[in-house]
Amino acid sequence: MQPVLFFVIVTTMFPLALSPELSRLRDVAPGVLWVAALLSSLLALEFLFRDDAQDGTLEQFALSGQSLTWLLFAKTFSHWLLTGLPLAIVAPISAGALGVDFGAMPGVIASLALGSFGLSLIGAIGAGLTLGVQRGGVLLSLLTLPLAVPILIFGARATELAIYREPYGAPLYLLAALAVLGLTLAPLGAAAAVRIGLE
Amino acid sequence: MNWTWFHRLGSPPHIYKLAGTLTPWFAWSAALLITYGLIGGVVLAPTDYQQKDAYRIIYVHAPSAWLSLMIYTTMAVSAAIGLIWRMKVAHALAAACAPIGAWFTVAALGTGMLWGKPMWGAYWAWDPRLTAELVLLFLYMGYMGLRAGIEDTQRADRASAVLAIVGVINVPIVKYSVEWWNSLHQSASVMKMGKPDIVPEMLIPLLVMFVGFTLLFAALVLIRLRAEILRRERAASWLRAEVLA
Numbered sequence: 001m002q003p004v005l006f007f008v009i010v011t012t013m014f015p016l017a018l019s020p021e022l023s024r025l026r027d028v029a030p031g032v033l034w035v036a037a038l039l040s041s042l043l044a045l046e047f048l049f050r051d052d053a054q055d056g057t058l059e060q061f062a063l064s065g066q067s068l069t070w071l072l073f074a075k076t077f078s079h080w081l082l083t084g085l086p087l088a089i090v091a092p093i094s095a096g097a098l099g100v101d102f103g104a105m106p107g108v109i110a111s112l113a114l115g116s117f118g119l120s121l122i123g124a125i126g127a128g129l130t131l132g133v134q135r136g137g138v139l140l141s142l143l144t145l146p147l148a149v150p151i152l153i154f155g156a157r158a159t160e161l162a163i164y165r166e167p168y169g170a171p172l173y174l175l176a177a178l179a180v181l182g183l184t185l186a187p188l189g190a191a192a193a194v195r196i197g198l199e
Numbered sequence: 200m201n202w203t204w205f206h207r208l209g210s211p212p213h214i215y216k217l218a219g220t221l222t223p224w225f226a227w228s229a230a231l232l233i234t235y236g237l238i239g240g241v242v243l244a245p246t247d248y249q250q251k252d253a254y255r256i257i258y259v260h261a262p263s264a265w266l267s268l269m270i271y272t273t274m275a276v277s278a279a280i281g282l283i284w285r286m287k288v289a290h291a292l293a294a295a296c297a298p299i300g301a302w303f304t305v306a307a308l309g310t311g312m313l314w315g316k317p318m319w320g321a322y323w324a325w326d327p328r329l330t331a332e333l334v335l336l337f338l339y340m341g342y343m344g345l346r347a348g349i350e351d352t353q354r355a356d357r358a359s360a361v362l363a364i365v366g367v368i369n370v371p372i373v374k375y376s377v378e379w380w381n382s383l384h385q386s387a388s389v390m391k392m393g394k395p396d397i398v399p400e401m402l403i404p405l406l407v408m409f410v411g412f413t414l415l416f417a418a419l420v421l422i423r424l425r426a427e428i429l430r431r432e433r434a435a436s437w438l439r440a441e442v443l444a
Contacts, residue, residue, distance in 0.1 A: 125365055129358045133348040142344050143362060146337040146369070149330075189365055196357040 003044040004086045010036040011094040022099030029098040030159040033108065034115070034152055036094075037087055041116055042144060044083040045123040046137050048076065049194065053131050062198055072194060073187040076124040084116030100163050107162020107172075114175045115155035121182035122147050128193030151178055209286050212437045215428045218421040225418035232411030239404030247401075256314045258405060262412035264307035267335060268370050270300030270416060274342075275367040278360035290356035291431060293363060294346060295423035299416060301339035308332055328384040331373040338366040352431060 014032045015025055025032075052058045052075075061071045091112050092105045100108065126144040130136030154171040161168035207213045240258035247254040274296035281289035311329070312322040323329065342359055349355035397405075432438045 125361070129345060129362055130348070132351075132354060132358075133345075136348065139341075139344050139348050142337070143341040146334045146341060147365065149334055189361060193358065193361050196354060196361065199354060199357075 001086075003040040003083045004090055006043055007036050007040040007087050008090060008094055010039065011098065014098070026099040026163060029095060029100050029163060030156040032098060033091060033095060033112070033159060034156040037091075037112055037116060037155075038119065038145070038148060038152060040087060041084060041119045041123065042141050044079070045120070045127050045144065046140060048079050048120075048124060048127040049131060050127075053197065058131075058194060059198055062195060068191040068194065069187045072124060072128075072190045073183075076120050076187065076190065079124075080117050080120040084120050085113060087116055088113035101165075103165065104162045107168045108159055111155050111158035111162070111168070111172060111175060114172065114179050115151050118151045118175065118179040118182045119144075119148055121179070121186035122151070124186055124190040125193055128190045128197055131194065131197030151175065154178065209284075209288055211288055211291075211428050211432050211435070212441070214288050215425055215432075215438075215441065218425050218428075222418050222421045222425075225414050225421065229411050229414035229418055232407050232414065236404045236408035236411050240401070240408060244401045244404055245398065250318060253314060253317050256310050258408050260307060260310040260314060261405065262408045263303045263310065264332070265409060266412055266416055267300060267304040267307050267332065268373055269413070270296050270303060270420075271335060271339070271363075272367065272370055274300060275363040275370075278356075278363040282357060282360040282364075287356075287431065288428070290360065291427040292420070292424055293360065294356070295420050295427050297339055297343050297346070299419050299423065301336060301343065303412075303416070304332065304336045304339060308336065326384055328373065331369060335369055335373055338369060342366070 011032055014028070018024065018028065049058060052061075062068055064071070088109050091108050095105065095108050096102070123140075123144050126140050126147075129143060130140045133139055154174045158168045158171035158175060161171065236258060241255050244255070246252055274293045277289040277296070278293040280286055281293060308329075311332075315324065316322050342362055345362055346355045346359045349358055429438065
């Protein structure tokens with residue numbers, strides 16, 4: 001729940017810092033929504049494997065004889081269901097507060113849902129790599145943010161086009177392609193990372 | 200065919216000695232070529248009809264940019280070799296590459312900004328190639344940060360290797376960004392099939408600079424590799440014998 005709250009609060013800060021003028025807020029809304037979503041998903045990623053690493057669940061996963069890749073994928077998917085998807089669902093409230101019309105909401109929700117899924121997958125690698133690191137939160141951001149750049153670009157683009165009522169299919173497809181790429185490769189990377197972390 | 204020379208590449212004592220022997224050769228030829236390239240490029244080459252003398256920064260900019268990508272690829276490949284075949288020397292090489300690559304990335308970005316001010320009217324533009332190069336710098340930083348964050352050398356090696364391999368996806372993006380997107384950055388005038396777009400008086404010093412910078416990297420990485428082996432093998436008896444000799 002906390003990442004979602006964080007997302008809502010961060011997006012609330014912008015009208016206070018920028019200007020309460022809705023037309024101006026609407027122009028910056030895609031950037032605000034996406035950077036806030038990126039930060040809140042980073043915040044959530046820190047907890048993706050941490051508790052399981054501490055109480056030994058991850059070791060049991062690795063020893064269970066089941067494919068660690070699939071187990072970690074399931075873990076990442078449920079993580080997204082609990083942090084990424086709620087973010088996409090509450091996004092219309094934040095977007096509405098930034099002056100985005102109701103008609104743009106399907107685009108906002110779709111792009112954030114797809115994008116946060118990709119972010120969770122990429123972040124799983126970073127979370128696995130920083131398992132043994134003391135206070136790894138900042139390092140996790142340092143590792144994940146550069147890799148998240150394409151998602152940010154296409155996601156913010158899709159949201160922007162949706163807000164201006166233009167066809168936003170193209171960036172959304174690219175976002176979906178990135179999510180599929182992440183779906184194929186990221187669990188493998190995360191499994192390799194977690195194995196190294198458990199050594 | 201005799202493969203002993205190949206297997207010996209995996210042995211730290213052998214590499215330590217080999218690197219020591221090779222470093223002066225690389226360093227001196229790099230010094231010669233860079234001196235020649237700088238004189239040829241900055242003094243002798245004709246002035247560009249459009250960019251005037253400002254284009255001369257290319258003699259530092261293009262080789263640095265090439266190295267920023269080449270070093271990352273080298274780093275990722277040797278990290279992968281280290282990860283797959285558990286080769287200690289390959290990990291040491293990857294560790295030695297990272298700071299050098301990061302500095303060449305800084306050099307490419309810095310010289311590009313100095314050139315951008317008179318040519319584009321701004322130090323920085325949010326252009327695909329520039330952004331991707333900046334992301335490359337962040338990847339180097341993340342790589343070094345992860346290495347520094349994990350105390351155990353072997354675990355640091357393996358974890359950072361995974362990161363290096365994942366980050367390699369950025370290399371083709373930087374390389375081809377100019378062709379994929381309508382970038383502000385000019386497209387390559389040298390590395391083209393057929394006839395290059397620039398006259399030989401400009402081209403030859405540039406090519407010399409490419410070779411010189413690559414040799415400079417080779418010399419630097421070997422020095423760092425030796426330091427890295429020194430640190431890693433500090434408890435080994437061969438090193439004791441080597442240092443005391």
